[in-house]
Amino acid sequence: MTLTGQTSTRKMIYWGSHYLMIAAFVIFALFPLYWLLKVSVTPNDILYTEGVRMWPSRTTWENYAFVLTQSNFPKYFLNSVIVSGTTAIVTTLVAALTGYAFSRFAFRGKVIIVALMLITQMFPLVMLIAPIFKILAPLGLTDSLTGLIIVYTAFNVPFATFLMQSFFDGIPKDLEEAAMIDGNTRFEAFRAIILPLTLPGVAATLGFVFTAAWSELLFALMLVSSESASTFPVGLLSFVSKFSVDFGQMMAAGVLALIPACLFFLLIQRYLVQGLTAGAVKG
Amino acid sequence: MASIQIANARKSYGAVDVLHGIDLNISDGEFIVLVGPSGCGKSTLLRMIAGLEDITSGDISIAGNVVNDLQPKDRDIAMVFQSYALYPHMSVAENMSYALTLRKTAKEKISDAISGVAEILGLTALLERRPKALSGGQRQRVAMGRAIVRKPQAFLFDEPLSNLDARLREQMRTEIRKLHHRLGATSVYVTHDQIEAMTMADRIVAMHDGIIQQVGSPVEIYDKPANIFVASFIGSPAMNFLKGSYEISDDNGAGVRLSDGALVPVLQAQNAQNNQAVTLGSRPEHISIVSDADNGLPAKVELIEPMGLSTLVHVTLAGKPIKIFTMDRPNYPVDSFIHIAFDMAKAHVFDTSSEQRLPPTTEPHSGHKD
Numbered sequence: 001m002t003l004t005g006q007t008s009t010r011k012m013i014y015w016g017s018h019y020l021m022i023a024a025f026v027i028f029a030l031f032p033l034y035w036l037l038k039v040s041v042t043p044n045d046i047l048y049t050e051g052v053r054m055w056p057s058r059t060t061w062e063n064y065a066f067v068l069t070q071s072n073f074p075k076y077f078l079n080s081v082i083v084s085g086t087t088a089i090v091t092t093l094v095a096a097l098t099g100y101a102f103s104r105f106a107f108r109g110k111v112i113i114v115a116l117m118l119i120t121q122m123f124p125l126v127m128l129i130a131p132i133f134k135i136l137a138p139l140g141l142t143d144s145l146t147g148l149i150i151v152y153t154a155f156n157v158p159f160a161t162f163l164m165q166s167f168f169d170g171i172p173k174d175l176e177e178a179a180m181i182d183g184n185t186r187f188e189a190f191r192a193i194i195l196p197l198t199l200p201g202v203a204a205t206l207g208f209v210f211t212a213a214w215s216e217l218l219f220a221l222m223l224v225s226s227e228s229a230s231t232f233p234v235g236l237l238s239f240v241s242k243f244s245v246d247f248g249q250m251m252a253a254g255v256l257a258l259i260p261a262c263l264f265f266l267l268i269q270r271y272l273v274q275g276l277t278a279g280a281v282k283g
Numbered sequence: 284m285a286s287i288q289i290a291n292a293r294k295s296y297g298a299v300d301v302l303h304g305i306d307l308n309i310s311d312g313e314f315i316v317l318v319g320p321s322g323c324g325k326s327t328l329l330r331m332i333a334g335l336e337d338i339t340s341g342d343i344s345i346a347g348n349v350v351n352d353l354q355p356k357d358r359d360i361a362m363v364f365q366s367y368a369l370y371p372h373m374s375v376a377e378n379m380s381y382a383l384t385l386r387k388t389a390k391e392k393i394s395d396a397i398s399g400v401a402e403i404l405g406l407t408a409l410l411e412r413r414p415k416a417l418s419g420g421q422r423q424r425v426a427m428g429r430a431i432v433r434k435p436q437a438f439l440f441d442e443p444l445s446n447l448d449a450r451l452r453e454q455m456r457t458e459i460r461k462l463h464h465r466l467g468a469t470s471v472y473v474t475h476d477q478i479e480a481m482t483m484a485d486r487i488v489a490m491h492d493g494i495i496q497q498v499g500s501p502v503e504i505y506d507k508p509a510n511i512f513v514a515s516f517i518g519s520p521a522m523n524f525l526k527g528s529y530e531i532s533d534d535n536g537a538g539v540r541l542s543d544g545a546l547v548p549v550l551q552a553q554n555a556q557n558n559q560a561v562t563l564g565s566r567p568e569h570i571s572i573v574s575d576a577d578n579g580l581p582a583k584v585e586l587i588e589p590m591g592l593s594t595l596v597h598v599t600l601a602g603k604p605i606k607i608f609t610m611d612r613p614n615y616p617v618d619s620f621i622h623i624a625f626d627m628a629k630a631h632v633f634d635t636s637s638e639q640r641l642p643p644t645t646e647p648h649s650g651h652k653d
Contacts, residue, residue: 174368177335180355181362182429183385196372 033258040064040251047248063252072227073253076235080214081260083145083231087152088210091160094153095205096198099164100190104173117158125155129222142223148231151223152213160205167201168194203271210264214257232257285346285436285469286311287332292341294327294493301327302493304341312467314460318480319490320516326441328490329473333439334358345436356385361430362439365446367422369414375425376401376410382433400428403462420451427459431466440472444479456482477517481505489513507646511562511638514631520567520595523605526635529559539563539632543601545580547625550643552632561641564631567595567608571624579622584615598623 039047040063042056050056067073101107102114132151133142141147171194179189195202217233224230232253239250287309294302302324309315317325330336332343334355342349350358361382369378376397383393401407404424414422423443430438440459444452460483463470474480480487481501489496489504489512497509508514514522527539530546538546539561547563555561573579582598582605589595589612596607598621607623615621632641 172366172368174364174366175370177333177355178362178364178368178429179370179381180335181333181358181360182382182433183356185354185356193370 036251036254036258039247040255042248044248063248064256067249067252067256071235071249071253072230072238073232073235073256075228076230076232077256079145079229080231080233080257083148083152084210084213084260086149087156087213088206090149091153091156091209092164092202092205094157095160095164096195096202098157098161099166100168100194102161102165103168104176117161120155120158125218129218132219133223136223143225143229145229147223148220148229151219152209152216156209156212160209163205163208164198164201167198167204171197200271203268207265207268211261214261287437287469287471288342288344288347289328289332290342290344292328292331292343293339294324294331294336295339300493302331305495307488307495307498309469309471312469314463314470314472314483314485315488316472316474316480316484316486317488317490318474318477318516319496321475323490324493325473325475325488325490329439329441329471332437332471333360333362359436360439361433361435361437362441363426363430363443365442367414367426367446369422369425369429371414374411374413375406375417375428378414378425379429379432382429396432397428400432403431403465404428419447420455423447423451423455427462431462435468437469437471440470440474442474443472445474445476452479459483477519481517487517489516491516507640507642508564508631509640511564511633511640514564514633514640518566520606520608522564522566522631523570523603524633525563525565525601525603525605527561527563529555529557529561529632531557539630541601545601547580547630548627549625549630549632550628550645552641553644553646555632555634555641560635562633562635562638563625564633564640565625566629567606569626569629570605570607571626572596572607572609572611572613573622573624576622579624581620582623584617584619584621586617587613587615596621 038055041059041061042050043058043060043062046056046058102110136142136147136151139147141150175193175197176184176186176189179193180186184192215233216231217237220231220234221237224234236250236253236257239246239253287307289305289307289309292302292305293300305324305328307315317328319325327336331338332345334350334353334357338351342351344350345358345360370381373381379397379400380393383396388396397410398407401410404427406421406424406428409417409421409425414425417425423446426443443459444455447455456479459472472479472483484501486498487501487504488498491512497504497513499507504513504517508517508522511524515524525539525541525547527541527547529552530538530540531551532538535551536548537551537555538548540546541563549563552561580600582600584596584598585604586597587594588597593608593610594613596609596613596615598605598607600623605623632643633639634641
């Protein structure tokens with residue numbers, strides 16, 4: 001009796017500290033987001049006067065109203081959606097096909113191609129800005145969303161390819177061979193059998209590339225000069241003027257910018273968590 | 284259903300030759316088992332018939348048509364994989380109907396075919412389930428069902444039972460055999476398990492190092508193995524081998540002189556010369572324990588292994604381990620000496636250098652491979 005009592009107390013302490021640590025980490029990770037939200041609803045006049053408080057004495061939607069109606073933010077936002085969405089889709093498409101080839105075929109020069117793709121990941125982006133500008137300018141691709149999409153896609157394809165390859169590696173070769181014997185060509189087998197099973201991988205890749213492109217600042221800043229082609233990270237900077245930073249509006253814009261990323265992950269989380277291949281072969 | 288002809292088929296990966304000229308004719312409705320140790324090329328040969336591997340040279344024909352350059356889907360064959368390879372995102376019924384759907388078979392025909400096959404395999408209650416909700420044995424059945432539903436020219440099996448436990452394997456072995464009787468389909472079955480080969484095959488194809496060693500009925504392969512490899516691979520417990528030299532005695536008899544000087548009498552072998560280096564082969568059940576010292580060779584007992592039905596006695600003779608199969612229940616103490624005698628009519632003589640069997644002069648010349 002005493003023994004079981006002791007064990008259950010120990011168990012409680014064990015699980016209690018377990019959850020406490022998780023809670024501490026979650027609070028640490030989410031606090032900046034909370035602060036973003038808090039500042040975005042704090043009226044400008046009490047932002048500095050109230051001192052550090054967990055929640056302002058008055059709240060307001062003014063900052064949101066201003067950002068949505070008076071600033072260029074909706075335009076930036078739309079640009080970002082176009083650029084990130086297109087980049088995510090194009091990159092995932094290319095990465096799925098390349099990753100499948102890497103996973104399934106042995107071909108001449110495979111090692112060299114893999115090595116080249118790895119090398120592209122080694123350079124700091126800052127080094128590459130000047131040459132990329134030099135290449136894009138004569139093609140009329142600077143100051144354009146198309147240019148940004150091309151650059152983002154090029155930079156994300158290698159990593160996305162390796163990501164997709166690892167997902168294809170996890171699916172047994174027997175499955176498409178069975179499909180090919182059942183009457184599919186290799187491409188049909190890929191589309192009808194392998195792709196549905198790789199949906200978690202596709203979702204992960206889409207999500208990864210989308211967020212990478214969504215928050216990219218360096219190229220967006222350097223390659224685009226006009227307001228009409230700016231993406232929102234560049235737009236956020238416009239709230240910083242020479243003499244002051246408009247924190248309230250900046251934070252409101254930041255909260256709005258979080259929405260698509262959140263929605264996106266909400267849509268794909270089902271596939272991220274779910275392992276679809278269970279039961280395909282002997283487990 | 285159809286016959287399959289393989290003519291001088293070779294397979295190389297770069298400089299590595301995996302199959303060195305395979306010739307094999309499989310008749311319509313025959314159940315052929317390709318057996319051999321891992322890496323002998325049996326699975327590669329099966330995958331070449333299926334069209335999953337290219338043929339480096341030679342020809343494979345199904346129903347008289349050369350299929351070398353046909354895609355797997357155009358060969359009209361069905362295959363059962365070791366891993367079952369069920370489509371995990373489809374139900375059992377969808378798995379089984381996939382091939383028929385691709386062939387644009389009418390819906391009523393598909394559902395008739397599926398319910399028929401599900402009935403045979405006892406899958407009727409499981410048709411709506413996904414593969415992950417099935418046990419290993421059930422998955423195996425679905426994989427079989429998927430193959431049967433199509434009524435293909437030929438069935439290919441790639442070690443389909445090796446993921447099952449011993450009891451289930453035995454059961455499925457019988458079921459596959461019964462199905463074959465019922466459907467009469469040409470089947471090529473790959474396994475490394477010699478018991479599967481013995482029990483299931485119409486003819487066994489024993490392979491080693493990318494070469495067919497022998498083709499024959501299970502009994503033929505067991506009783507008249509073409510060489511030391513086949514003799515040692517087929518049969519469990521395995522055949523005993525003792526090196527020695529061939530001696531012809533004055534009275535037209537013959538024997539094998541072992542390294543310790545003992546002479547084991549054997550039937551006179553074809554083409555064997557006096558003093559030729561030979562290997563004596565004898566299956567454990569063809570050695571008996573005798574009480575009479577005059578008729579037996581002294582052997583030291585190393586281990587008594589009871590196997591339920593029978594007992595396996597491990598002894599040492601001429602410094603070599605020998606296994607003896609007996610239906611008695613011997614209880615010799617370890618390290619004691621017993622006398623053993625070889626069944627002269629059933630002992631095999633192999634040429635030591637070529638490893639080929641030297642059949643007794645009383646046996647008609649066979650020598651031809653398929």
